[in-house]
Amino acid sequence: xxxxxxxxxxxxxxxxxxxxxxxxxxxxxxxxxxxxxxxxxxxxxxxxxxxxxxxxxxxxxxxxxxxxxxxxxxxxxxxxxxxxxxxxxxxxxxxxxxxxxxxxxxxxxxxxxxxxxxxxxxxxxxxxxxxxxxxxxxxxxxxxxxxxxxxxxxxxxxxxxxxxxxxx
Numbered sequence: 001x002x003x004x005x006x007x008x009x010x011x012x013x014x015x016x017x018x019x020x021x022x023x024x025x026x027x028x029x030x031x032x033x034x035x036x037x038x039x040x041x042x043x044x045x046x047x048x049x050x051x052x053x054x055x056x057x058x059x060x061x062x063x064x065x066x067x068x069x070x071x072x073x074x075x076x077x078x079x080x081x082x083x084x085x086x087x088x089x090x091x092x093x094x095x096x097x098x099x100x101x102x103x104x105x106x107x108x109x110x111x112x113x114x115x116x117x118x119x120x121x122x123x124x125x126x127x128x129x130x131x132x133x134x135x136x137x138x139x140x141x142x143x144x145x146x147x148x149x150x151x152x153x154x155x156x157x158x159x160x161x162x163x164x165x166x167x168x
Contacts, residue, residue, distance in 0.1 A: 012033065014030055014033075015028060050062050058134075063092055063093075063095075063096045065135075066086055067096040070086060071118060071120045072125065075119040076117040077119075079115055097118050105123050106120055106121060
């Protein structure tokens with residue numbers, strides 16, 4: 001059955017293939033026509049490249065680099081607030097701030113209503129000063145061929161997708 005949702009027809013994302021066991025034609029998602037599949041695939045590819053780059057350049061994993069950037073942007077954040085801002089679970093943030101604290105790049109102090117607050121140390125800000133320019137260069141390479149307007153529109157599309165996901 002073909003449905004019409006958000007102005008799209010199911011066939012806009014489908015391909016017909018042969019079931020290898022029964023030789024019956026079946027409809028399935030097209031890898032190249034389905035935005036959600038392409039988004040996940042691209043994100044996975046990007047994440048794998050980040051893992052290698054961050055380990056090589058900074059000796060850190062992706063989550064720890066994200067936390068350094070987040071704590072520079074929003075010092076005195078709790079684990080809960082950080083998890084919400086980054087879209088990850090609190091356990092990942094807790095492990096990350098523990099590693100950053102152990103390496104001398106972050107410190108937790110006091111308690112807010114929602115728990116300990118975290119901020120970068122001077123060493124953490126020095127690390128941020130090395131991470132930031134490297135990531136700016138990475139962004140430029142990633143977005144090569146796009147105009148500032150393209151990037152703005154792409155970000156708007158991503159926000160729509162995120163809002164749709166949050167509404168589910």
